[in-house]
Amino acid sequence: MSGHIKNYGQHYLDNNDFLEIQKVLKSDFITQGPTIKKFEKKISQKVGSKEALVCSSGTSALHLALISINIKEGDYVIIPAITFLAAANSVKYLNAKIIFADVNHESGLVEPENLEKTIEECKKLNILRKVKAFIPVHLNGQCVDLKPINYICKKNNIKIIEDSCHALGSKYKPFNSSKKYKIGDCSFSDISTFSFHPVKNITTGEGGALTFNKKEIKKKLKVFRNHGMVKSKKFFNYEVKELGFNYRLSDLNCALGLSQLKKINYFIKKRKNLFDYYNRKISNLSLYLKPIKTYTYCEPAWHLYVVKIDFKKIKVNKNKFAKELLKKGIGSQVHYVPLIFQPLYKKELRISNYKGAKEYYKNCLTLPLSVNMRYRDIDYIVFHIKKIIMKNK
Ligand SMILES: Cc1ncc(COP(=O)(O)O)c(C=O)c1O
Incomplete structure (x- = not known):
């Protein structure tokens, strides 16, 4: 089987990407030049925001976003219990405190009820006035229900920084509304952040916005x-006068970003087709594994393909299952280990038993999804999944 399923995700590059980078390499500026502004303009046009600022990574984007709303020592920031470390680390960089919100056990997303419960607990602990921000994460490319979340946050004086690192190209249609909003247009938030790491929906090598x-x-x-x-x-x-960082993105990276942006509609469509094909292929294994929960309010640009596997029923643990797949050249991953389990965050305030996050983590496995893949890669992956299930159950 081909190398592009050895990892759960992979970049897609073509000759136009190489040519655009070469143009910058031969120009007067390989960093701090005019390509940065051009990329910023295209990003804001793509997501429908008035402004965009590019930076060195999705993590630095989150850090800068928290700085821009003046998060400081003693403040609290709510983040989902299921997400990448970046959101939690950025809060820590500023010596602020983290409050983990629980998530829906089938989608991994913070639903409005999860947020309401978190706020209730903060009220009981008398710390609500110190809660300054919430960082919802549009996990796997699927967005949170932004309108009610915005309503809850506004009522409690809490700013919203969307972690949209998985969701460039996703759209949101609030309940009872005919209007579709682009993720990143910040209609329901203060700031939105993106990552252009190679596995994301477009890449600049490393980079963020x-x-x-x-x-x-x-x-x-x-x-x-x-x-x-x-x-x-x-x-x-x-x-x-103030302590800043070197979070710049070079013109070389931006040239790649501009070229990748031209292909984003194709990327999104290809990922969606592969996602739907996976769902069809696993439908006759529904006793043992299922796709994640989806929401009608979201039109996702799928970043990851996550399945919920009943490892207990198939009598194989996640580790062994992943190892068996790897023997067949199929990479898999877990997105994510709940942050409450990480040694660095063990001492953070607990306001819930995090049943949803634990349940999501217990069953989730990310299978390969990238623009390089073909339908026959999925046939091969599902064939081997079926074999592992049948061998062990
Ligand atoms: C949800 C989420 N947020 C933030 C980041 C950080 O992005 P970067 O790797 O570009 O720093 C990632 C990266 O994997 C992510 O998945």
């Missing part, structure tokens, strides 16, 4: 993206 609608955020973030340096006549020619 923030999208938002307020001009003043960009001014502030440009300073923090570049060490905290501001132009100054007093000194020749800059001064530093």
